[in-house]
Amino acid sequence: MTRPFRRTALYAALAAGAFVSVFPYLLVVLTAFKTRRQLSTTEPWLPGLPPSTANLAEILGGDFPRFLANTVVMTALLTLGQLVFTTFAAYAFARLRFRGRDALFWLYVATMMVPSAVTVIPLFLIMRELEAVNTWYGLLAPYILGTPYGIFLMRQFFKSLPGGLEEAARIDGAGPLTILFRILLPLCRPAIGTLAIITVISSWNSFLWPLIITSGDETKVVTVAISALKVGIGVDRGLMMAGGLIALAPMVAIFIFFQKYIVRSVVLTGLK
Numbered sequence: 374m375t376r377p378f379r380r381t382a383l384y385a386a387l388a389a390g391a392f393v394s395v396f397p398y399l400l401v402v403l404t405a406f407k408t409r410r411q412l413s414t415t416e417p418w419l420p421g422l423p424p425s426t427a428n429l430a431e432i433l434g435g436d437f438p439r440f441l442a443n444t445v446v447m448t449a450l451l452t453l454g455q456l457v458f459t460t461f462a463a464y465a466f467a468r469l470r471f472r473g474r475d476a477l478f479w480l481y482v483a484t485m486m487v488p489s490a491v492t493v494i495p496l497f498l499i500m501r502e503l504e505a506v507n508t509w510y511g512l513l514a515p516y517i518l519g520t521p522y523g524i525f526l527m528r529q530f531f532k533s534l535p536g537g538l539e540e541a542a543r544i545d546g547a548g549p550l551t552i553l554f555r556i557l558l559p560l561c562r563p564a565i566g567t568l569a570i571i572t573v574i575s576s577w578n579s580f581l582w583p584l585i586i587t588s589g590d591e592t593k594v595v596t597v598a599i600s601a602l603k604v605g606i607g608v609d610r611g612l613m614m615a616g617g618l619i620a621l622a623p624m625v626a627i628f629i630f631f632q633k634y635i636v637r638s639v640v641l642t643g644l645k
Contacts, residue, residue, distance in 0.1 A: 401621065404614035405429065412611060428615035432602075436590055437616060440598040444620075447512060447583075447594055448576040454517035455572050456565065462519055463527030464553050468539065478528070485521045490581065497585055511586045516576075523568050530564040531557060570631060574624060595620045 396418075403420050404412065405428055411421035465471075466478045496515050497506075505511030534557060542552045558565070580596040587593055599616040602609055 398621065401614050401617050404610055405618040407611060409609075409611060428611040429619070432612055432615045432619070437595070437598060437619070439590065440593050440595050441619065443592060444577060444594040444596075447579075448573055450513055451517055451576040452569055452572045454513070455519050455523055456569060458517070459519040459523040459527055459568065460553075460558070460561075460565070462524045463531055464549075464557070466524065467528045467531035468552075468557075469549065478524075482521050482525050485525075493581060493585060496582070500586060506586060507588050507592060509592055512583060512592055515582065520572075523572065526568055527561070527564055530561055534560055566631075570627065573627065577620075577624060 400417055404417070406424040406426065407415065407421035408425045408427060411425070415421055466474060500506055500511040500514070503511070505514065538556055539552055542556055547555070578596065579594070580600070583592075583594045584597050584600070587597065595616065599613055599620065602613045602616060
């Protein structure tokens with residue numbers, strides 16, 4: 374097998390894989406711009422002619438912008454909270470010395486093995502006792518203080534930094550917080566960027582917990598709102614795909630503008 378043939382076969386396989394990955398998103402776009410009549414008279418993979426913006430106008434004319442704003446607020450607060458608390462926790466596990474540090478860390482990381490669905494009922498019961506059901510507190514509290522994956526990521530990055538930097542700062546009289554904010558954090562920008570992007574995506578796409586803990590429009594997010602777009606015994610696919618397209622657009626923008634940063638952050642995190 375010649376080298377040009379192998380390269381052509383490789384690119385063909387990659388193109389086929391890319392098409393399979395992109396095709397569901399293409400269906401979302403095509404369906405969002407079809408009328409109800411076009412949905413029943415055209416194939417799913419063909420565009421409706423002429424394209425119609427009726428679905429987008431209908432969904433944006435209702436309460437969907439409010440749900441979109443709720444999702445933005447939830448994502449921003451969860452990202453900010455996780456970055457702050459995850460950084461402090463990871464710094465303590467990586468650089469501070471205290472009894473039981475490693476055992477506590479690995480016990481906490483082991484919770485990643487527990488499916489999130491298992492903890493939903495206990496969390497709901499706790500929030501009900503705290504009278505936090507259908508409140509912003511109940512929506513944010515379980516996840517705003519950090520996640521095992523985030524703490525693991527930041528801890529490994531902190532541990533990869535040279536210990537001499539910290540020792541030199543201590544000799545100059547710097548305390549733990551000064552070392553963290555003025556020396557270590559500027560070096561951790563790749564890991565912080567990676568954690569921020571992962572948190573934004575996971576928070577934006579969160580569905581199960583918002584579905585269970587919220588019931589009113591004051592705290593409803595887009596994923597729950599899209600699931601509720603049902604008419605009678607059927608589903609209005611046009612409206613659902615229009616809502617999905619609106620919810621998908623920010624994530625696509627993040628990927629387009631930050632894909633190089635994501636790859637560079639992951640590579641640097643793995644090498645250091």
